[in-house]
Amino acid sequence: MPKISDAQPLPRIIIDDVHKTFKLRHTHSIKETALAAIRRKPLTTDFHALDGVSFDIQQGESVALLGFNGSGKSTMLKLISGVLEPDEGTVLTRGRVAGLIEVGAGFHPDLSGRENIFLNAAILGMTKKETEARYDEIVAFSEIEQFIDTEVKHYSSGMFLRLAFSVAIHTEMDVLLIDEILSVGDEPFQKKCLARVRELHAQGKTLVVVSHDLNMVSNLCDRGILLQKGKVRFDGPSAEAVAVMRS
Numbered sequence: 001m002p003k004i005s006d007a008q009p010l011p012r013i014i015i016d017d018v019h020k021t022f023k024l025r026h027t028h029s030i031k032e033t034a035l036a037a038i039r040r041k042p043l044t045t046d047f048h049a050l051d052g053v054s055f056d057i058q059q060g061e062s063v064a065l066l067g068f069n070g071s072g073k074s075t076m077l078k079l080i081s082g083v084l085e086p087d088e089g090t091v092l093t094r095g096r097v098a099g100l101i102e103v104g105a106g107f108h109p110d111l112s113g114r115e116n117i118f119l120n121a122a123i124l125g126m127t128k129k130e131t132e133a134r135y136d137e138i139v140a141f142s143e144i145e146q147f148i149d150t151e152v153k154h155y156s157s158g159m160f161l162r163l164a165f166s167v168a169i170h171t172e173m174d175v176l177l178i179d180e181i182l183s184v185g186d187e188p189f190q191k192k193c194l195a196r197v198r199e200l201h202a203q204g205k206t207l208v209v210v211s212h213d214l215n216m217v218s219n220l221c222d223r224g225i226l227l228q229k230g231k232v233r234f235d236g237p238s239a240e241a242v243a244v245m246r247s
């Protein structure tokens with residue numbers, strides 16, 4: 001019997017008037033730094049990567065985060081995952097958030113693939129027992145069994161991606177964040193990942209996806225949030241968001 005709460009919208013992500021500013025440095029040499037100090041010129045300028053962004057994402061939604069380079073997509077995903085904190089505004093998440101935001105984050109080059117699975121899974125909030133239970137599945141999905149005891153610094157970027165993606169999609173999660181990563185792997189692996197992501201969505205997981213493959217994301221995601229210069233330019237059906245982006 002379905003629980004009453006199944007019919008209710010359940011917010012998984014709440015973003016309320018979020019601002020994130022980075023300092024951009026302008027000087028490089030000691031001489032330039034000294035001159036700037038004498039002339040009282042600022043050494044940095046503020047760059048508003050996110051400038052008052054608000055949106056809510058409900059359980060089970062699939063959302064494409066769209067925008068050109070530098071529009072703030074990765075910054076937004078880092079805020080949702082908790083890697084970064086906002087300067088102003090609120091970022092709330094409910095449930096376990098997992099994902100692939102930067103390939104390489106949460107991996108140690110001097111450790112083997114096997115050791116990195118445990119390290120990375122722990123960072124994603126998995127216990128050792130949970131990871132052990134899924135270890136074989138993680139390795140099988142990655143298709144790199146042969147190299148699992150090799151230090152990951154010897155991996156190609158494709159092999160690395162395979163392992164990182166495999167760990168991410170096998171963690172216990174409510175929200176899955178994916179940033180650009182599908183573009184790194186070869187085509188058969190991309191297809192396999194996409195199929196797995198669709199499966200997770202069908203199970204009710206919430207997706208937030210960034211990709212330059214606009215056809216793929218508008219197909220995968222129902223909703224599109226278009227960022228432009230750190231602000232939300234459009235939030236609605238993904239096909240419309242892509243059309244606005246291309247206009």
Ligand SMILES: Nc1ncnc2c1ncn2[C@@H]1O[C@H](COP(=O)(O)OP(=O)(O)O)[C@@H](O)[C@H]1O
Nearest residue numbers: 022023049067068069070071072073074075076
């Ligand atoms: N740690 C940082 N320090 C300074 N600037 C940053 C930092 N991270 C991102 N930025 C800047 O913020 C802007 C938005 O970056 P990002 O969120 O990565 O955009 P996108 O993923 O949409 O391409 C870019 O112009 C980028 O250079």
Ligand SMILES: [Mg+2]
Nearest residue numbers: 073074075179
């Ligand atoms: Mg990015």
